[in-house]
Amino acid sequence: MKRKTKRYILSGFIAMIVIAAVIGFMMWNEPHRDIKNATAVKTTAILLYNNLTKDSARMKSKLVNQVVEVSGEVKSVLKNQKGDQIILLKTNTSGGSVNCTMEEKISNVKPGDTISIKGLCSGYIGGDPDIDLPGDVFLIRCYPST
Amino acid sequence: MMHKMILLLMLLAFQNINADGQVYYTKNGNVSFFSKTVLENIDAENNQVISVLNTETGALQFSLLNNAFHFPKAKMESDFNEDYMESDKYPRSSFKGTITNLSDVNFNKDGSYPVKVNGDLTVHGVTKNISAPGTIVIKDGNVSATSSFKVLVSDYKIKIPSIVSNKIGESIEVKVACDYQKK
Known part of the structure; x- marks a missing residue:
């Protein structure tokens, strides 16, 4: 016993x-957060940029580290050093964009197109005021949104 | 006479454009870091780095959002942001400095030029003066830069709980790689 x-x-x-x-x-x-199927805060590139450059704590808590779905006009399509597709969405500030690093590439996208992108919002970094380079709002791990 | 004046003004304007042309930037530069540990190697990458390089003065700066570092594991990423970097409190890391041997670089000639960079690195709210070696590569008129240096976690008051301290090395190897475009 x-x-x-x-x-x-x-x-x-x-x-x-x-x-x-x-x-x-x-x-x-x-596993990492499932961005593709997450519920997103819907906004436009112009609004998102304006809200995050205002440096308001309320807007930051609403948008930073959140999955957002941003619609806007494509300014340019680039590639980073790793070969990831970078899509810049136009804002009302010339030289300032919503800078999206794509986890899933969008094919046949060109400047002037209106598209919608879903990604994780990291926030805004200012550029260099001395040389008149506005900053960008960054979205990482982005997917085309349908 | 008037024509000459206009011509002179135009020439002056042109000179200004040229001076502006000495500024190069990227908004999608790469900063990665690596830490070798007993359990697992930690390797994270940030491809959203803003960097501005002035080839006239040698001024060089980098700025990034800590929460844009991507780790192989989600848990590493949340520990990094919540416990170590406190990204809510200190969202950015930045470097502001100069290339100290700028005259060794010929921005008009293709080549790979070793440089020395000195400046202030701000991480986790702590600013420290650092020096790092780097390389500037000029190829077909395009400017790119790389650098690799070591950072001591304790220098930036980053507290790592002892229970995981064997998971994270004291010294972190930071790598920088930027492809610039002319402003």
Whole structure:
């Protein structure tokens, strides 16, 4: 009987360790946020840029680190060093864009097109006021939105 | 006489344009860092770096949003933003400095030029003067720059709980790569 109790305690202990290890492993390997299927805050490139350059804490908490769906006019289509597609959406500030790094490429997109892009909003960084270079609002991990 | 004046004004205007042409920038530069640890190597990348390079004065600056670093694992990313960088409180990291051996670089001739950069690196609300070696590459009139240097986590008051300290190295290797375009 005593031996049986010991065995119970031991197996319970082992089970706990295994469960903890599994939970730890799952937490460590938790997948990235599913941007493509996330519910998004809908806005336009012009509004998003204006809201985030105003430096309002309320707007920041509403938009930064959120999945947003932005519609706007394509200013240019570029590539970064890694070969990812970069789509710049026009704003009312010349030289300032909504800068989208695509996780899924949009084919046949060209300047002048009106499109809608879904991505994770990282926020706004100012450019250099000394040389009159406005900053951009950045969206990362972007997908075409249909 | 009037014609000559106009011509002179036009020439002056042109000179101004030329001076402006000495500024190069990118808004999609790359900064990555790497930390070798016992458990797993940590490797993160940011492709949304704004950088401005003035080839006349050697002034060089970088600015990035910490939350735009992408990690292989979601948990690393949230730990980085919430616990280590406190990205809500300190959203940006930046560098402002100069190329100290600018005369060694011929921006009009293709080539790979080793440079030395000195300036202030601001991370996690702490500003420190650093020096780093780099390379400027001129190819077909295009300017690109790379650099690699080490940063001590403790220099920037980044606290790493001891329970995971063996997961994150004390010294982080930072790499910078920017392809510039003329402003």
